[in-house]
Amino acid sequence: MVRALFVGGVVDNTEMDLDGPQPPKHYPENTGGGAPRYSLRQLGVRDGGEVAYAVYGAPEVDDGFVRRVADERDYARRFDASPKTVH
Known part of the structure; x- marks a missing residue:
């Protein structure tokens, strides 16, 4: 299980658990309406x-703002992990 952490937007500073060993590139994965989605910016x-953990912006x-907030x-x-930037 991976902990998802959100920076910015309406769910800033929200956390949730994601199933599986790898987090999706966007959250939510499929909006169906083309609405802006949070994108994966950093992995721990x-x-x-x-x-x-996965940090979504x-x-x-x-990206700089997301890194500063995560720091x-x-x-x-x-989480006793090393941060890795996702491109």
Whole structure:
């Protein structure tokens, strides 16, 4: 299970659990209406390669903002994982 963490938009600072070992590239995966979706910006990876957390950014925020907020919220320490930027 991977913990999803959200930065920006209406669900800022919300968390939820995702099933599976790899998080989807966008959340929600299929909106059906072409609405903006949160995109995967950062993964927290543990020493064994396990993904501990996934940081999703709102469409209106840039990668630098997401990184700064993730650092301020100290996700890497909290989940004992190393942050990896997703492109």
